[in-house]
Amino acid sequence: MADREREATYLAEDRMARVARNGAPMVVGGRLVSVEPDVKFTALSEAGLFCTLTCLELGLPPVDVRLRRGESTSHYSPGHGGGTAEIALASWGAWRSVVLHELAHHVLASRGDSEVEAHGSEFRRAHLDLLVHVGLARQAQELERMFTEAGLRLA
Numbered sequence: 214m215a216d217r218e219r220e221a222t223y224l225a226e227d228r229m230a231r232v233a234r235n236g237a238p239m240v241v242g243g244r245l246v247s248v249e250p251d252v253k254f255t256a257l258s259e260a261g262l263f264c265t266l267t268c269l270e271l272g273l274p275p276v277d278v279r280l281r282r283g284e285s286t287s288h289y290s291p292g293h294g295g296g297t298a299e300i301a302l303a304s305w306g307a308w309r310s311v312v313l314h315e316l317a318h319h320v321l322a323s324r325g326d327s328e329v330e331a332h333g334s335e336f337r338r339a340h341l342d343l344l345v346h347v348g349l350a351r352q353a354q355e356l357e358r359m360f361t362e363a364g365l366r367l368a
């Protein structure tokens with residue numbers, strides 16, 4: 214169930230990111246969809262600054278951002294034992310939408326609830342709230358619709 218749910222969550226996020234990276238309205242499932250464009254950070258430090266500011270605004274502990282060389286996917290690790298949490302970005306992973314996915318993990322991890330499913334309903338709600346917080350309300354609305362259409366629950 215957790216695997217199926219993770220795959221469905223990724224799929225919905227990928228669909229939304231495709232529209233956001235298209236840079237123009239797109240027909241998805243027979244509907245014309247228009248969201249704020251996705252942007253690519255031009256340097257790791259830029260992605261780091263974005264995370265630092267977002268964490269400050271939300272009152273979250275800081276998170277380090279580094280490059281995950283030789284990998285094709287980005288990754289989040291909570292700061293165990295007082296260490297700093299970390300977002301490791303794959304070489305292609307400097308899209309803002311990818312960084313926001315990893316930051317949503319940080320939001321959940323910072324609540325300290327270890328029972329929360331990594332890509333479950335709380336994660337999806339945290340991701341949507343984060344999109345709204347950083348001014349991507351249409352992306353949030355579209356992603357919520359895609360989650361719902363995929364039968365994914367929201368906390």
Ligand SMILES: [Zn+2]
Pocket residue numbers: 314315318331332
């Ligand atoms: Zn994830």
